[in-house]
Amino acid sequence: MKNGLNEKAVNISVPGTRVFANKAAALPDGINLTLGEPDFPTPAPIKEAAIAAIRNDQTGYSHNAGLLRLRESVSAFFREEYGFLYNPDGEVLITTGASEGIDSTLRAILNEGDEVILPAPIYSGYEPVIHLAGAVPVYLDTSKTGFRPDPAELESLITDRTKAVLLNLPSNPTGVTLDKEEMDALVAVLERHDVFIISDEIYSQNTYGEPHVSFGSYPQIREKLILVHGVSKSHSMTGWRIGFVLGPEYLIETILKVHLSNSICASLPSQYAAIEALDHCRSLPAEMNKEYRKRRDAVVERLRQMGLDVILPTGAFYLFPSIKNTGLTSYEFAEKLLGQQHVAVVPGSSFTKYGEGFIRISYATSMNNLMEAMDRMAVFVKEHIQSATIPQEQASKS
Numbered sequence: 001m002k003n004g005l006n007e008k009a010v011n012i013s014v015p016g017t018r019v020f021a022n023k024a025a026a027l028p029d030g031i032n033l034t035l036g037e038p039d040f041p042t043p044a045p046i047k048e049a050a051i052a053a054i055r056n057d058q059t060g061y062s063h064n065a066g067l068l069r070l071r072e073s074v075s076a077f078f079r080e081e082y083g084f085l086y087n088p089d090g091e092v093l094i095t096t097g098a099s100e101g102i103d104s105t106l107r108a109i110l111n112e113g114d115e116v117i118l119p120a121p122i123y124s125g126y127e128p129v130i131h132l133a134g135a136v137p138v139y140l141d142t143s144k145t146g147f148r149p150d151p152a153e154l155e156s157l158i159t160d161r162t163k164a165v166l167l168n169l170p171s172n173p174t175g176v177t178l179d180k181e182e183m184d185a186l187v188a189v190l191e192r193h194d195v196f197i198i199s200d201e202i203y204s205q206n207t208y209g210e211p212h213v214s215f216g217s218y219p220q221i222r223e224k225l226i227l228v229h230g231v232s233k234s235h236s237m238t239g240w241r242i243g244f245v246l247g248p249e250y251l252i253e254t255i256l257k258v259h260l261s262n263s264i265c266a267s268l269p270s271q272y273a274a275i276e277a278l279d280h281c282r283s284l285p286a287e288m289n290k291e292y293r294k295r296r297d298a299v300v301e302r303l304r305q306m307g308l309d310v311i312l313p314t315g316a317f318y319l320f321p322s323i324k325n326t327g328l329t330s331y332e333f334a335e336k337l338l339g340q341q342h343v344a345v346v347p348g349s350s351f352t353k354y355g356e357g358f359i360r361i362s363y364a365t366s367m368n369n370l371m372e373a374m375d376r377m378a379v380f381v382k383e384h385i386q387s388a389t390i391p392q393e394q395a396s397k398s
Contacts, residue, residue: 012128017346017360020334024344031373032344033361036172036318038236040288042273046235049276050269058268064260065252066094070271073278074229074244081282082204084216086227090249093256094271096263098202098230098243103129104258105226105245106164109196110135114163119149121320121348121355123172123200135163143354146311147174147320151185155193164196170203170212173351173360174320175313183213191220196251198226202243203316205234205285208293210314216246223248226255233316234285235277240270292317295363295370302374306381319361320348326381327388330359336384341376 017034024030053059065071071088079085086092095101102125110116112134118126120139130137138157142149154165167186170177178186190197197215204212216227230243243266245255277284296313303310303321310321323333330347338344346362348355363370 008132008134012131017124017350020338020344020346023338024342027338027342030338030342030344031365031369031376033363033365033370033373034344034346035364036233036316036362037238037364038233038288038317039365040236040291042236042240043277043281043284046237046273046276046281050240050273053269053272058272060268062094062265062268062271064265065092065256066266067268067271067275070094070275070278073275074246077278077282078214078216078229078246082212082214082217084214084219086216086246087249091246091252093245093252093259094266094274095230095243095245095259096266097232097241098200098228099125100241100259100263101228101230101243101245101255102126102198102200104255104262105198105228106130106133106135108251108255108258109226110163113161115159115161117154117157117162117165118352119154119167119171120353121147121173121351121358123168124350124352126166126168127352136161138162139352139354141354143357147171147176148178148182149186151189154186155189158189158193158195162193162195164198165190166198166200167215168200168202170207170313170315172203172316173318173346173348173355174311175316175318176311177207177210177315178213179210180213183215183218187215187218187221191218194224196224196226197221198228200228202228202230202233204229206289206292206317207315208289208296208313212315226251231274231277235281236284236288237270237273237277240267240273242266242270242274292363295367298367299361299363299370299374302371302378306378307385308381317362317364319363320355320358321361322358323348323381324357325388326384328384330356333359333384337377337380341380343373343376343380 024032071092110133114135199215227246346360348358
């Protein structure tokens, strides 16, 4: 019966993040720098809200769009944090994590042969669901522009087959954010074209310096904007699986039909936990960001001491250093580093071919883990940078 399987599903690859995370878990002294998962525990008040919901027998189905009370909390969160309003009754959908929200969104808008533009390198979870929907990813190379999407290059990729542009800011894997001027330039292009804009802003609460600028703050693109968010990263709630999709009512109505066919509704106790997170734990992301910033700065310093170039990220909790001067491919680097030093990182090639020559490091782990990992990595990098330069030195002597 193997031949009867869906070819699109068969051809999906296991993400490099999971491949190397699983390998690291099998090593007693392995250090895992792969997963985008906060190492902070979910705060007690959030956990207590879920426990209370269970004790009160709130364990069945909610409205398919999610509890109205949670949708009101989501609406208030965006109004108070970013200054724009989505109606909780019709323009807000609660999903089983942001990933399901993205999947339901893509399946709601894509037809066979449609194209979706993705700035690359980019999160590896988008491409499989685009393919499963019968559409085609088209990549906007940002590897030569400091991982910032160039508006003119974006416009050159838009054709009559383009159905959507999917953006992820702050960026996974690079940690890049855009300022208001850069966002204005992108919006100027997007408003000229009849394409949907899917903005995955799951890391918007994890920024260092300038506050996040949301695509939701641009009324000129509101009728074609689908905004995706959730509490996984901001409130250390990855396993609770609560995401949000916001958009004009005509879009949410269709996305809702896909969502309810897929998962009926998000977990009810988790929805009550998310209400507590949004209503009473607004300060948590800023508290976590203080620690993330310390970790980021410490790891950047160590990477630069090793001779690796790295752009200082201003969002999320990832670093994307270049390893080109080692002479190794990103997969070889990650495989050898894990084998020799028991440190797991993600090959840049996991984030499309435009990530080749880089690796992703997650600093969502303790400072002790990070510093031990940097000690081990320094030994590895020193050996391979020297190996990579020997042929050039020999050539210069001859």
